[in-house]
Amino acid sequence: MLRKLTALAVAAGFLFAGPALAESTQAPLKHVNWSFSGPFGKYDQAQLQRGFKVYREVCSQCHALNLIAFHDLGEPGGPFWSPKYPNANENPWVKAIAANYKAPDIDTTTGDTIQRPATSADHIPAPYANDTAAKATLGGAPPDMSLLVKAREGGPDYVYSIVSTAVVTPGAPTVTAYAPTPAGLTVPAGKYYHPYLMGDLSSSWTGKGPPPVGGIIAMPPPLADGKVTFDDGTKSTIDQEAQDVAAFLQWASDPKMEERKQLGLSVMIYLLIFTGLLYASYRRIWRDVGH
Amino acid sequence: MSGPSTYEPKTGIERWLDTRLPIIRFSADLLDFPTPKNLNYWWTFGGILAFCLVTQIVTGIVLAMHFDPSGAGAFLSVQHIQRDVNYGWLIQGIHANGASMFFLAVYIHMFRGIYYGSFKPPREVLWLIGALIYLTMMATAFMGYVLPWGQMSFWGAKVITNIFGALPVVGPSITTLLWGGFTVDAPTLNRFFSLHYLLPFVIAALVALHIWALHVPGNSNPTGVNVKDKSDTVPFHPYYTVKDGFAISVFLLLFASFVFYMPEALGHVDNYTPANPIVTPPHIVPEWYFLPYYAILRAVPNKLIGVFAMLGAIGCVFALPWLDRSHVRSMRYRPQARMYFAIFCVAVLILGFAGAKEVDDPVINGFAGFTFIDSNINSWVWVSRICGAYFFAYFLGILPFLLPLTEKTLPVPETISTPVLSHPAAAPAGAAAAPEMKG
Numbered sequence: 076m077l078r079k080l081t082a083l084a085v086a087a088g089f090l091f092a093g094p095a096l097a098e099s100t101q102a103p104l105k106h107v108n109w110s111f112s113g114p115f116g117k118y119d120q121a122q123l124q125r126g127f128k129v130y131r132e133v134c135s136q137c138h139a140l141n142l143i144a145f146h147d148l149g150e151p152g153g154p155f156w157s158p159k160y161p162n163a164n165e166n167p168w169v170k171a172i173a174a175n176y177k178a179p180d181i182d183t184t185t186g187d188t189i190q191r192p193a194t195s196a197d198h199i200p201a202p203y204a205n206d207t208a209a210k211a212t213l214g215g216a217p218p219d220m221s222l223l224v225k226a227r228e229g230g231p232d233y234v235y236s237i238v239s240t241a242v243v244t245p246g247a248p249t250v251t252a253y254a255p256t257p258a259g260l261t262v263p264a265g266k267y268y269h270p271y272l273m274g275d276l277s278s279s280w281t282g283k284g285p286p287p288v289g290g291i292i293a294m295p296p297p298l299a300d301g302k303v304t305f306d307d308g309t310k311s312t313i314d315q316e317a318q319d320v321a322a323f324l325q326w327a328s329d330p331k332m333e334e335r336k337q338l339g340l341s342v343m344i345y346l347l348i349f350t351g352l353l354y355a356s357y358r359r360i361w362r363d364v365g366h
Numbered sequence: 367m368s369g370p371s372t373y374e375p376k377t378g379i380e381r382w383l384d385t386r387l388p389i390i391r392f393s394a395d396l397l398d399f400p401t402p403k404n405l406n407y408w409w410t411f412g413g414i415l416a417f418c419l420v421t422q423i424v425t426g427i428v429l430a431m432h433f434d435p436s437g438a439g440a441f442l443s444v445q446h447i448q449r450d451v452n453y454g455w456l457i458q459g460i461h462a463n464g465a466s467m468f469f470l471a472v473y474i475h476m477f478r479g480i481y482y483g484s485f486k487p488p489r490e491v492l493w494l495i496g497a498l499i500y501l502t503m504m505a506t507a508f509m510g511y512v513l514p515w516g517q518m519s520f521w522g523a524k525v526i527t528n529i530f531g532a533l534p535v536v537g538p539s540i541t542t543l544l545w546g547g548f549t550v551d552a553p554t555l556n557r558f559f560s561l562h563y564l565l566p567f568v569i570a571a572l573v574a575l576h577i578w579a580l581h582v583p584g585n586s587n588p589t590g591v592n593v594k595d596k597s598d599t600v601p602f603h604p605y606y607t608v609k610d611g612f613a614i615s616v617f618l619l620l621f622a623s624f625v626f627y628m629p630e631a632l633g634h635v636d637n638y639t640p641a642n643p644i645v646t647p648p649h650i651v652p653e654w655y656f657l658p659y660y661a662i663l664r665a666v667p668n669k670l671i672g673v674f675a676m677l678g679a680i681g682c683v684f685a686l687p688w689l690d691r692s693h694v695r696s697m698r699y700r701p702q703a704r705m706y707f708a709i710f711c712v713a714v715l716i717l718g719f720a721g722a723k724e725v726d727d728p729v730i731n732g733f734a735g736f737t738f739i740d741s742n743i744n745s746w747v748w749v750s751r752i753c754g755a756y757f758f759a760y761f762l763g764i765l766p767f768l769l770p771l772t773e774k775t776l777p778v779p780e781t782i783s784t785p786v787l788s789h790p791a792a793a794p795a796g797a798a799a800a801p802e803m804k805g
Contacts, residue, residue, distance in 0.1 A: 099648055114627050142445055218639075222445070225630060226638035328638075331448070331455040338456070339626025346619050353612040360608050364403055364600055365783070 098277065100288040102270040104232040105239065107318055111325060114340075117333055118326055123154035125305050126323025129316050132303050134220060137213060137294070139201035142221035143327055145173040146195040152333035153326065164195040176200050214265070215293050224321070224328040228273070231321040236271040239317030241296050250296040250313070257287045266291050371395050400599035401606050402587035404782050408482075409585070410613030411475040413606075417614050418468040419573060423566050425461040433513065435559035437552025440515035441640040456625070463624045465507050466632045469655035471617070472500060480686065481707055483695030484586040490687040492579040497684045499572045504656070506565040509558040511653055516637030521650045523550045523558070529663070532673045549643070590695025591782055598782040649724060657721030658714050662757070664725055665750035667740040675754070682761035690765040692773065699776040703769055710760045713753040720750040 110119040127148065130140065149155045149163030160166040176193035178200060193200065203209035206216040218226075227233040241250040253269045259282020262268050274290015298313045305311055326332075373394040375381040384391055432451050434443035447454035476496070479485055485493035512523045527550060531541040546553030584593060593599055600606075624631060632654060636647045652660050659676050666672035682689070690703075697704045723746040728735070735744030742748070 142442075142449065147449070222638040226635050228635050335455060335459075335626055335629070339622065342622050342626060343619070346615060346622060350612065350615040350619065353608065353615050357608045357612045360604050364605070 099273045099275050099290070101273045101290070102236075102288050104229045104271060105236045106232050107235055107321070109231055109322065109325070111322070111332060114336060116336070118152060119322065120154060120156070121307055121309075122319050122322045123326050125303075125307065125309060125315075126319035126321070126326075127154045128305065129298075129303050129320040130220070130323055133297050133316075134320065135199075135202060137202055137209070137217045138220045139203070139217075140199045140220050140327060141201060142198070142219075144196060144198045145169050145176075145193065147330060148172065149195075150330065152330060154323065166195075169195050173197065213293070217294065220324055220327065222328050224325045230328075231325045233271070234324055235317050235321040237269065237292075238296075238298055238320060239314050240269065240271055241298065241313055243300070243313070248299065250299050253292070253296055254289075258282060260287060262291055266293050267295065268292075372398055396581075397601070397603040397607075399581060399584075399602040400593070400596065401585055401602045402593055402598055402782055403600045403605070404587050404589065405585060405606070405609075406588050407609075407613060408474070408478040408588075410610050411471050411478065413610030414471045414614055414617050415468070415475060416573065417617075418464060418471055419566070419569060422461060422464050422468060423570070425457050425464065426563070426566065428457050429461055430563060433559070435513070435556050437515065437555055437641075440513060440555055444514045455629075459625045459629045460621075463621065463629065463632060465510060466653070466655065467617070467621050467624070468503065469507065472503065473655070476500065476683070477711065480690075481697050481704075482586060482588060483590055483690065483692070483697065485687045486586075486590075486690070486692075486695050487687075488583045489579075489586060492576065492583070493687055494684060495572055495576045495579055499569055499576060500683070501680065502565055502569050502572065506562060506569065507653065507655070509562040509565070512555060512558045513562060514637060515555055515641045517639045517641060517645070517647050518634045518637040518650070520550060520641035520643065521647055522652055523554060525650055526652070527554075529673050529676070532670050534670070551643075586695065587782060588696060588698060589779055589782055590698070591779055594781045651722055654718065654722070657719075658717035658757075659721075661717040661721035661746075661750040662754045664721070665747055665754045675758075679754075679757060682758070686761070686765075689761055690769075692769065692775070694775045694778055696778075699778050700769075700773065701776065702773050703765075706760060706764050706769070709756065713756040713760075717750060717753045717757065720746045720753065 110116060110122065130138075146163040146166075146169055147153055149157070149160060149166035149169040153163075155166060155168040155172075156163075157166060157168075163169055173193045173195050176197070176199070177190040178193040178197040180189055180191045181187070182189045201219075203212065203216075209216040224230045224234060229236070240253045242252040242255060243250060253267055253271075256262055256268045259280060260268060260276060261279045261281065268287075268289065269292045270287070270289035272290035272292050276286040276288075276290060279291065280286035298316045300313055301311050303311055303316055305315075309315060371391055371394075373391040375384045375390070380390055383389070429447060432443060432447045432454065434440055444458065447458050449455075451457075479493065479496070508522075508526060512519045527541050527544045530544065531537045533540065542548070544554065544557075545551065546557050584599075587593075634651065651657070659679060662679050663672045663676045666675050692700065692703065694700055697707055725747050726742070726745055728742070728744045729746060729749055730744055733744050735742045737743070738748075740747075
């Protein structure tokens with residue numbers, strides 16, 4: 076009987092308590108006209124390269140990109156793809172990027188764990204050995220970014236809205252807030268109010284009326300004007316950096332998008348013609364049958 | 367109606383084989399099968415469903431070659447398929463979206479059966495096997511959704527298996543068997559993978575029975591009138607192979623637009639976060655094709671009764687041949703039944719919509735409402751209750767009791783060909799005039 080009651084309570088908890096917790100809100104996301112949206116959209120390779128630089132110089136301090144191997148950067152549709160190097164492992168940019176990293180390995184004679192120069196086959200090393208190590212240093216484990224765009228409602232617009240929002244003080248080298256903290260909202264030390272973060276602020280809210288939209292985020296505002304120097308001469312503003320890194324993370328989530336849309340076009344054209352032929356055959360075969 | 371075989375073995379080897387294993391005769395008879403000539407496009411979904419099943423099995427077998435059904439590896443192996451396996455993104459995209467396409471087709475197929483009375487004598491067994499296929503499909507799809515081992519996979523599995531746990535007496539044993547432990551964990555994933563591979567072949571066997579049961583009385587048709595003689599029918603091939611082929615091709619256009627241009631549209635973003643037993647997603651929702659049942663489950667304040675309501679909703683589908691007893695098969699000639707059926711379709715659609723909402727969300731923003739039976743009158747719970755009540759009223763009240771008392775049916779044509787030839791667009795020409803004289 077007790078077990079039955081427990082099972083019922085558990086089921087009840089999941090079915091009814093779950094939704095009751097969910098009063099998450101966020102400000103309507105900022106929308107960007109991405110080069111990759113729409114059925115014919117493609118990645119802007121220069122943008123992916125800039126975005127990779129933002130990831131490497133800013134995001135990768137805390138966020139891993141575990142699913143991306145160095146050679147992925149040189150595969151078709153990737154930031155460093157070049158038709159001159161159909162084998163991404165021979166791509167000089169890929170090799171040069173990998174050479175900057177160390178990859179963990181086992182010494183083949185002693186069996187000791189060692190760090191050796193990374194190769195194009197290695198995945199981009201994570202900033203922390205594991206989530207516990209990240210928590211010990213940062214107070215929380217930042218999410219892996221490989222699938223971040225697919226794992227958030229709004230996709231690239233969400234990532235862009237999170238990192239492009241900032242209160243910029245002229246002359247100050249870093250940004251210290253995403254948005255002015257509404258009076259009546261208690262934000263714990265070392266954390267930040269963010270209007271675009273999906274969250275529920277009712278427990279931190281003592282002001283009048285309903286709590287503000289958004290949530291509390293542990294990540295300090297990551298970008299600043301001029302923080303990353305773009306090699307192609309593009310002016311480095313917060314907005315530019317944010318767009319570029321969101322586009323790069325879109326690619327990281329969906330590296331086969333260009334191949335998919337390209338094949339999709341051929342398939343749709345084929346199917347349209349095939350459907351037309353079948354319809355003509357159908358009309359012809361049935362022409363003498365009253366129905 | 368299946369009638370005597372028309373196959374005549376022509377070559378020596380065919381005659382030799384025909385007396386030992388008449389497999390060519392069997393295939394020839396399938397192709398020649400006399401099929402009513404007035405089947406409309408709603409009848410093409412049988413062929414579309416066969417196509418869906420084959421697609422799911424073929425892509426699934428390939429996916430199983432690359433998938434790692436372990437708690438630690440499942441999520442990453444799906445990404446490995448998407449990123450590293452040649453055309454893995456395509457095969458996985460077809461399989462994941464194919465499940466939705468399969469359910470879209472099966473729902474249309476079922477509503478067609480309800481509307482045209484395809485379950486009525488002598489097709490009750492045909493309908494029951496179909497309902498069994500649908501039930502097996504639900505189990506297969508549910509287990510398949512668990513395999514990527516994302517957050518929604520994990521928590522969906524938790525919610526659904528806990529539903530069985532709510533059953534009296536047998537509940538805890540069932541959940542232990544499903545989980546392979548004391549909660550949803552790696553062993554659950556492992557056994558779901560095993561069953562997810564097994565059940566499609568059970569479906570394939572049931573489909574064979576379904577087609578067998580179809581070929582005994584033959585197809586129903588939009589008029590619901592029995593086939594009187596050969597002039598009412600055409601051979602399945604080439605008439606329906608080409609019509610079904612055309613319909614499958616149109617269906618493929620829809621299918622491909624999802625696979626190539628909106629591969630994530632029918633999924634849930636939370637399933638791109640690996641399963642984490644200590645973080646509950648804010649909003650657990652099943653796949654779209656389960657939403658009407660989910661809405662019924664959540665509409666009932668008592669959980670156990672909610673579970674029985676949900677199971678009862680599926681039970682109504684099984685019992686339909688004994689609930690709708692009207693002697694007129696097709697709702698073409700049942701204007702009242704048609705009206706209730708239309709409301710039923712709308713109610714199911716609204717239930718699906720309500721199932722995707724959070725229960726306490728207001729339906730009309732800004733209207734405070736008041737609480738009645740545990741829930742605000744202006745909440746999706748009450749929308750679900752009203753539509754759920756209609757769902758059961760339709761099956762258990764309107765069809766078996768109300769309609770037999772009040773219904774006035776329209777005159778039914780004597781033969782399939784009569785309405786065909788009275789149709790202005792089909793002016794008798796050449797061979798088409800013959801059935802009229804025989805009728």
